[in-house]
Amino acid sequence: MNPYTVGLTGGIGSGKSAAGAEFEKLGVAVIDSDAIAHALTAPGGAAIEPVRAAFGAAFIGANGAMDRGRMREHVFNAPAERARLEAILHPLIRTETAAQARAATSAYVVLMIPLLVEAARRDPDWRTRFDRIAVVDCSEATQVRRVMARNGYTEEAVQRILSAQASRADRLAAADDVIDNEGAVAALAPQVARLHRSYLHLAAA
Numbered sequence: 001m002n003p004y005t006v007g008l009t010g011g012i013g014s015g016k017s018a019a020g021a022e023f024e025k026l027g028v029a030v031i032d033s034d035a036i037a038h039a040l041t042a043p044g045g046a047a048i049e050p051v052r053a054a055f056g057a058a059f060i061g062a063n064g065a066m067d068r069g070r071m072r073e074h075v076f077n078a079p080a081e082r083a084r085l086e087a088i089l090h091p092l093i094r095t096e097t098a099a100q101a102r103a104a105t106s107a108y109v110v111l112m113i114p115l116l117v118e119a120a121r122r123d124p125d126w127r128t129r130f131d132r133i134a135v136v137d138c139s140e141a142t143q144v145r146r147v148m149a150r151n152g153y154t155e156e157a158v159q160r161i162l163s164a165q166a167s168r169a170d171r172l173a174a175a176d177d178v179i180d181n182e183g184a185v186a187a188l189a190p191q192v193a194r195l196h197r198s199y200l201h202l203a204a205a
């Protein structure tokens, strides 16, 4: 049986990882879709041979991992190529996510998915995979500041990423629960603790 599932999302730099860490501290299984995608395209990952077959050996680096930079450039502004890559990755990510969710022993699981709202907009079936959607929220100015500091990107580079993502308003409209991360990191723990109590009740119902 699938456990009660909370989708945790938010724009780049909003604080998904920070909020996810608070759920983990409470003993909740947090499944990170980015980490799964990374493992699938690491040396020996399940996506390596399908990517080699579909795109050619040039997209596999000497270390046996997918050349992510090259692939990013290849699919940038190339929707058909992006779709080809996603047709390989998404079913594998979905299978691995489901396996980790089934293996979880916590009362509910948190699926951390950066582009959840974008995916749900393309395919309404997506929404049905979650019992609840929690959005980590902060202003765009704060996102820009945090990502510039974390990744060393220019303001323009962060703005480009933001403009390719759903808007803050669209994410908030999709949210059942909102985690405010405009303030200090310390403000996350009490909010996550309150949601945790609510999810335990909902999962038991």
Ligand SMILES: Nc1ncnc2c1ncn2[C@@H]1O[C@H](COP(=O)(O)OP(=O)(O)O)[C@@H](O)[C@H]1O
Binding pocket: 010, 011, 012, 013, 014, 015, 016, 017, 018, 019, 146, 147, 149, 150, 181, 182, 183, 184, 185, 186
């Ligand atoms: N409330 C906060 N105050 C200050 N810095 C924060 C806060 N929340 C997160 N950060 C920092 O901002 C960056 C982005 O947070 P992160 O959790 O990695 O976001 P996401 O996973 O959504 O991309 C990280 O470097 C993180 O340490």
Ligand SMILES: [Mg+2]
Binding pocket: 016, 017, 018
């Ligand atoms: Mg993160």
